[in-house]
Amino acid sequence: MGGVPGEELEAYARMLGEVSATGRRLRRDELDALRGSGERAGGGGNGLRGLIGAYLAATRDAWSTLRGVAAADTATEVQRAGEAVLTALDAAVLALGEGHQRAQRLLVRQDEAARGEFVDDLLYGRSDPGRLAERAERFGLRLGRGHAVAVARGEDAYEDSQPVVRRVERELVGRFGHRDVLVAGKDGRLVCIAPGGERAVFEAFADTALRPGPGYGAARRVAVGRTHSGTSGIVRSYEEALGALDVADRLRLHPPVLRAEELLVFPVLMRDRAAMADLVHSVLGPLEQARGGAGPLLETITAHAEAGHVNAEAARRLGLGVRTFTYRLERIKVLTGYDPGDPLHRYTLETAAMGARLLGWPDQPL
Template structure:
């Protein structure tokens, strides 16, 4: 039978013959031989349904001879032999399925290892571009196109991201087929590489990653880098996505999905770190004189900006009364000399507050 060595089926027929004659159960070594047969069938590309069907056919073909083996006894002996054969068949089918699944899992693990190694080399630029392009074809990726990289991060690191990865992959395949998309786990995060023209892929990736699944939590945030060409462009997009996640944490941004192009102002602000440190120190340094330190007043500046400079809304977000919030604004004006009600002063305060969060001040000294 196609995909199965004849000796496997011959050994199975001999085993059934002995079971029919003795009424025994299958031995451990026989079950392991059946598992190995299932592995060989999987390696030959035979599906589990066809594999089991072949053994059922072999059982049916051997049935007349098995009845003859038991026929010398009483009707009760014949019944006992039939029950023993059916029990053996049930155990054989289970063993074949276990072996087939064992081989399939091994292939998946090997593929995941190869994919993980490729993604490492791709995102760190550790291989020759020509060689990377050749390897990329195996995973359905055409590096000549412009690509972007999305990164999903959970509340905790994905120690084993495979269940989540497979769930998202199934969703992407169902929606888009095998459309030049590569996913992998990387450093406790999930990474999706796709052509920049396929914005819908990143939307579905983010939507699915942020949705909890059975037995595993949702991602906390997803960031998408900008579109760049070539292998170096993929590295750059990946770094932009990681940078967006870092900025979002430092600034305590609320959106669950971030796009690097929407956050370009922050790398610009931090390009001259010394100048930003000087701005924070000069503008916000006096806040450290306040009772309770600079932290509460720094939160006041940020909440005021996020609330569109509406005192009542900003107070609500901080869990304060409007009178208390207004008092804080006055303290900021007195200590810094910058009036939150003046547009130019307010811009300076808010820029300095962003810089403070990016630098980790006041928890981290400038």
């Protein structure tokens, strides 16, 4: 009954008999036994409602045979026995609930540990693909499809136990159901794995992570990797998303949501690091001769490009007067020999400027 062995209910009925006869309260060992019954029921997958129902039914069955309802007893004795039984039942229900809750907490911790291990193996490709696919079904993923990975990064590190992680997960499940989507904290970042064709899922993930609502820590930026097939594809998409976040930080890109396919030019630029370093040194190296170093003039090249080569807008973004900004462009031309007003020269300067930011120059030596 309710997942409770018959012998446990029989022991409970005998205990009620003693309680009704003596009016005593439940002893510590009896409460511990009830907690154990609740824990076993919870660990066996039986709900608390069914568990309590079984003990209530046992109480009703036992009541008719208790000494307190014998015909020879007075009304006062019956009332005293009934109060003792109700007090015992109240204590029993509390003990059963405590044991059941303890089992549920243990199951949650075990599930979280298994989930964390699975996410680690999935994102780092450290498990046999066949075995990984079997484990994935437990968490609602079908790895035969092409998947993409989105990564959100905030001011503070994300952990699975944080309310904001549950907030994002509830939002996605509420909108899309358990449709091949997994949300988890990983290395201080928030990760979403979903089928690559489910663009709406990634949009909802980014929107909720960036604006989770009052009381939740918001992400600063979200990057989405490209869609790839198989378990190795998830690893690749995850690495692309991390790379996009790194590039965005180095280049100080403004969009809060980035897609790896939009940034493919940067891995190409950095594929030959030595050639990029040579370009930066050859084109921008002379800027170090300027008063204040290369930094301000490097910012000038970047702002000029971001403003569509409109001097007034670029000056506004840097908080400079147009005359000062124009003077900086002239200094760049004099020092480097490349004219920002010439399309070909401008392209060379801007490519070198991107390379400088990717390499951390001039703060880091080439």
